[in-house]
Amino acid sequence: MNPFFNKRVQRFSIRKFSIGAASVLLGTFLIGMNQTVQAEQLSSSPEEVGQVTTDPSGQEKEASTTGEAIPSKLAQTDKQAVTGATPQASPETEKTPVIPAPLVDPVAEQEAGKEVQTNSVETTTPPSPAATEPQTPAEEESKLVTKGYKVQAVTKPATASISNSGSRDPRNGQALPNQGESGFRTPETQTNNDVAIDGGKITASGSISTEPRMGSYSGVNNISYNLKFKDGAYKQGDSFSITFEELGNGDSLPKALSKDGKNFANLIKTEELYSETYGANASRNKTPYWAQRDDAVSLQEKEDAHIKNRGTKTRFTYEFTSAIESLTDVSFTGSINNYSLRYPQISTDKEVTSKILINDQPVVEKTYIMNRTEIKQDDNQTAPSIISTTGSMDISENGELLSHDEELQFRTNKYEYEAGTTIKIKLKNNNLNKFVKIGNFNEAKANLQNDITTANSKINENDVILKEPRGDVYFQVTKLSENEVTLKIVRGTASKGILYRVNWGALGVSREPVKDTFKLYNKNDKTFGPTEEELTVTKDGDEGNLNSQFTPAVKFDWKYPKKNEFDTSGTWLTEYLELGNVAMRYINAGNNRPILKAKSIVKDGTAEIDKFATATPTKDFTDAKVATETINTTKIEESQNENSKTTTATAPYIIKGTDNKYYVFKEYLKNSPYNRTATSGTVYDAVSNIVAAYDEAKYGKVTVKYVKSNNISSVIRETVSKDGTAKLENIVGNNYSVTPEEEITENGVIYKLVKTDLPNNSNGVLSENPIEVVYKYVVKNQKANVVIKTTDDKHSKIVELEGEAGTALPNSDEITNKVKELIKKVTKLKVTLTM
Structure with a gap:
């Protein structure tokens, strides 16, 4: 089967005749007749003639925190390249006309301080900062691409296959029946085979699969290509290039190509041809996608740059080695799935033509519609700023409080706030939660989220939406008690129209439940709370001088996201509060479910002074050391060092769970479903969790x-x-x-x-x-005959013995005498034992 077709499509076969435009007329005639002509299939040799090494490094991996949602999708692996069918993907596309909220932009989360390499990028240069810095989840998303490369000998008949791309189909972009707004049409594929490059030095084939409508960061379903090099056509130092136009964000191809263990070509240059210079003194150089959202330049500078309505065009240039001169039947085959598109957000739908080019000559082209992005009317342009805190509370099916998380949310709306702005929150209602210190009061950078609205964007003459830069903000707690917390903007400026979000844990604070928390549970909306607490905001003046810019109260709540119900009598909460400072959890390593109830390790420790640690249990299969729900054999030892006490916990080696099964200790976890999982640390007034993971016992x-x-x-x-x-x-x-x-x-x-x-x-x-x-x-005690013979079997004597089998023959005088008699006759004897 033609490997570039991964779905059923209409195909037309056009024979190659040297009649110029007649072949075009013939194709038009066939399409007009609406007939399906069976195309000849490619036949590919099963012989694998080489393996291409891959390098996942790429260009343009910038981002900062933002509020534009990028659909999360898993990369699909296609190692079969041209010889196997490509798995069909079903990526999400941006909804038209409105991008759904809430919006989170992982690709922009890493943008701050990370410049791209522009234009020519030699492969011998050191890795860019984006390649060496720890990756954020955004960077992982931007690499959701799986490549399979193979160098292969392929023999194909001269055939041109054209699939019906339907780029002008009036159904494009319409919801599928019974699938609502999110159900767009399935991907469509455009394929072209046997394109002669450079007068026949290369015979190229290619395939592009996309949805008919795309969003600015949609995934291109599949890109496939095959290059067959004519024997003897190239010499050392010659080069060829492969270019992806409007197909992705410039992820790199393999650095070396080889066949039969011989490296015949090296990647020497990667160029992003659609990069643009902008900003003060043309100091910035990025593709339009990154330029439109660059927080380092002003909205006016973006407007002056006249950013173009286009995405990416990445060219990879290879140089041949001397090996190409002796090798024959050399091919370069590649297949890439879910290649992340990077197209700027635009205000009007646009038809885009994507291409695969070899030596700047098109091999295959496919059109798709780039969806417009709706610019929302900013209803909060005149609204006061809002501070709230929310989170979720996770209660397990067996009625155990697994974890709770909280974040501070700061929506600026029409105001800006500079460093030095102080926010004080005082609890008026102490029945929902209390504040507890759980670590150092470190600076914490807030995540940014903002919709594209009339207040923070403009549209240039090319229909590209230009975004107002957003300011990064760092918060730090300066004062804390059970019912009051004060935090300050210590760096940056909070821009207008932005939602800033920061996790309380990153600030060294936890909102802890109290004994009456469960009483504030609202079953209808599955929320603990809300409560409204007192807010005071100050900057360079009398306390509360900025209060008029905010809603007067801070809303507090916890969501309960699970479907299952929990014990409304509050037993789960009582058990949690009795754990004290440090608890040990016992979970099944296979499913993270509890095996036994948690045990308190440190109950009344001195916060920020006392310590805790763990010791690995030794193998012990004695029944007395097996832990059960009623008899927990966890070992707890305390040691005193001046005013600090250290408690060391040793988990049981064997547990018999509430399910009556045995479990064997595996390890202490450093990450788990529980809050503040650790194997050692400082005692605080919130529960730290030692999590011992166990494997279900196997039997011999x-x-x-x-x-x-x-x-x-x-x-x-x-x-x-x-x-x-x-x-x-x-x-x-x-x-x-x-x-x-x-x-x-x-x-x-x-x-x-x-x-x-x-x-x-x-x-x-x-x-x-x-x-x-x-x-x-x-x-035992069996009889045996000892037969003594001459080697020629002419003379023999028999001696009968009795004894235990397996023991040595006794030193019998009878045997000795018989042997002596035979010695007189011959010089060689042999002795056999018969039972």
């Missing part, structure tokens, strides 16, 4: 076989030492030991153990694989 079996020495397949007796059932003694990792009987009687016959041939696995450790211990036995 030991079978003991007693066999005949002269025929080990003949089993005299068989016993089971460990039966493999769910017993403590059978748990894998436990020691076993087998002691054989020296004599056994079976069917009236007495057998004696062969001590000179004992097995080497009579002692060991139980494993999941069944163990067999085999002992050999012989019949």
